[in-house]
Amino acid sequence: MNLIRSEFRKIRTTNVWWLFAIGALVLLALSFTINALNMHYGVLHQPDGGGVDPNSEEGAQLAALATPVALTSYMVTSGQYFGLMFVMLLGIITVTNEYYHQTATTTFLTTPHRTRVIVAKAVAGGFFGVLLWVITTAITIPATAIFLNGEGITPKFGDPDVIRAMLLNGVAYALWALIGIGIGVLIRSQIGATITAMVVYTVGTIAVSIIVTVLKNVLHWNWVDNIQWAMPSIASGLMTSGTDLPGQPHYWVGALVLIAWAAVTGVIGTLILRKRDIA
Amino acid sequence: MVAVDGLVHTVPMGSEITDGEIVVSGLTKHYKQVRAVDGLSFTVKPGRVTGFLGPNGAGKTTTLRMVLNLVTPTAGTATIGGSRYADLAAPLQSVGAVLEASSAHKGRTGRNHLRVLCAAAGLPDTRADEVLELVGLAPAAKRKFKGYSLGMKQRLGIAAAMLGDPQVLILDEPANGLDPEGIRWMRDFLQALAKRGRTILVSSHLLSEMELLADDVVIIAAGRLVAQGSVEEIIGNASSVAKVRVRTPKPDALLAALTGATAERPEDGVLLLSGVTAEQVGDAALAAGVALHELVAEMPDLERVFLDLTAGKEAIR
Numbered sequence: 001m002n003l004i005r006s007e008f009r010k011i012r013t014t015n016v017w018w019l020f021a022i023g024a025l026v027l028l029a030l031s032f033t034i035n036a037l038n039m040h041y042g043v044l045h046q047p048d049g050g051g052v053d054p055n056s057e058e059g060a061q062l063a064a065l066a067t068p069v070a071l072t073s074y075m076v077t078s079g080q081y082f083g084l085m086f087v088m089l090l091g092i093i094t095v096t097n098e099y100y101h102q103t104a105t106t107t108f109l110t111t112p113h114r115t116r117v118i119v120a121k122a123v124a125g126g127f128f129g130v131l132l133w134v135i136t137t138a139i140t141i142p143a144t145a146i147f148l149n150g151e152g153i154t155p156k157f158g159d160p161d162v163i164r165a166m167l168l169n170g171v172a173y174a175l176w177a178l179i180g181i182g183i184g185v186l187i188r189s190q191i192g193a194t195i196t197a198m199v200v201y202t203v204g205t206i207a208v209s210i211i212v213t214v215l216k217n218v219l220h221w222n223w224v225d226n227i228q229w230a231m232p233s234i235a236s237g238l239m240t241s242g243t244d245l246p247g248q249p250h251y252w253v254g255a256l257v258l259i260a261w262a263a264v265t266g267v268i269g270t271l272i273l274r275k276r277d278i279a
Numbered sequence: 280m281v282a283v284d285g286l287v288h289t290v291p292m293g294s295e296i297t298d299g300e301i302v303v304s305g306l307t308k309h310y311k312q313v314r315a316v317d318g319l320s321f322t323v324k325p326g327r328v329t330g331f332l333g334p335n336g337a338g339k340t341t342t343l344r345m346v347l348n349l350v351t352p353t354a355g356t357a358t359i360g361g362s363r364y365a366d367l368a369a370p371l372q373s374v375g376a377v378l379e380a381s382s383a384h385k386g387r388t389g390r391n392h393l394r395v396l397c398a399a400a401g402l403p404d405t406r407a408d409e410v411l412e413l414v415g416l417a418p419a420a421k422r423k424f425k426g427y428s429l430g431m432k433q434r435l436g437i438a439a440a441m442l443g444d445p446q447v448l449i450l451d452e453p454a455n456g457l458d459p460e461g462i463r464w465m466r467d468f469l470q471a472l473a474k475r476g477r478t479i480l481v482s483s484h485l486l487s488e489m490e491l492l493a494d495d496v497v498i499i500a501a502g503r504l505v506a507q508g509s510v511e512e513i514i515g516n517a518s519s520v521a522k523v524r525v526r527t528p529k530p531d532a533l534l535a536a537l538t539g540a541t542a543e544r545p546e547d548g549v550l551l552l553s554g555v556t557a558e559q560v561g562d563a564a565l566a567a568g569v570a571l572h573e574l575v576a577e578m579p580d581l582e583r584v585f586l587d588l589t590a591g592k593e594a595i596r
Contacts, residue, residue: 008397105349112364275351
């Protein structure tokens, strides 16, 4: 408990947490706007189906997205993409700061049992992740209500699927802190870890989508479609999709993938840290 | 003058270990290419300031880090008050360590840096202000670490080490970056703590400072023990090599009058004699009617002894 208090204090006594919070909120506003425009023009008001055959898979997906439940979960979890990235970066920084500012020495002198330090960091990072989730959700709920009412749709906040999507979104925020901590232990350099993680998170996600699409369309390897769900960022979106869309695995597949990533990075990171010389 | 007497004991003194003896036994660390520390054994007694000396690259820092469980030894053990550092129930309340000056988050204030440690060690936050007062850093408590001078950083490191009011204090090159006033302050501070029964282990390569500060010394070179003992013993053992420096217009006449002396002639008219005392030289000169312009007994200092002892040991490996 003392250690968790200490880790909280480490986060609170620097500028990082509020700079990240501002960054996450600005990007939240941006992604909500993009999602709203996308829904408005892409899903709800597509001129004559936009040339999409309603009987194709894409058409079925669009139809499934247009239901109030799917729309509500989609809109209310807006900002997840960037929010998770900031939580991951916060996780990375809680570890790499110790090396960058050479505080690892003092930290491990105070607590020679290094696993405890990592657990405390995970708890503190997870708490800040959940806090960011609470704040973003508190903003997206009224924003979703206003947007959907404007579209003439009654938002379904009471629907179990929507509630599940919102709660799992919170779990995603906590798990990404843990993934960040794992990355921070694996890549000690502050700049190296943050840049690698951001590139993999943004460019990597898009790259995997493109590669999968190309392989699928050019070589007709339909099975590669399933590989993309192993990407933690894509899995996070799947986990919070509310309704099962046609052609997508169930939401809990996304949850399992994410938990696996968090567990693997966290455990490997901790095992490495326990052995590593602090010089 | 020394602030130690103003130390407010909100933490029971030496609450975790009663005897702060440090025992290093067969400690060894091999890196890929180098044996940084090679079968090193020594003990550090409570109630004394022990200087840990060695040329750069001798393995001082690696040894201290192995004692503190930061670096895993290839072989051997190190205990403090009978237990390994990792097994101490409350490490910060037993052992304080100052290892590197620049070890705080640059954007955090000195006070918050200490409070982070207070929280982790289960100490009350008020300890942060008490130790800041103790090291004379209270006026800069709310300033960010990046604005601290090297000397202030060093004081903050000592403040952090004193948070748990430990029985044992381990410092790696603490004089680095301190001005003469700061060095004097630290000397008085550490000696006062030793007088109160604490164990103080200080590594340094500043030998003149060590001679003033330390009661005992442990000298290592190339990862191995070269000598261990009180400063008097170490210098005393070397006093057989004490020399007498004489300046005289008639060096040859003086040499003829001396028995059992070996002489070097570093410059014209100067003799550097070993095997005789200054008294014998003076008496012999009077008897032989040789004028002396200078007669000095050159007592070896720690620096001379250190250089003699570590000579020929590769410093850089």
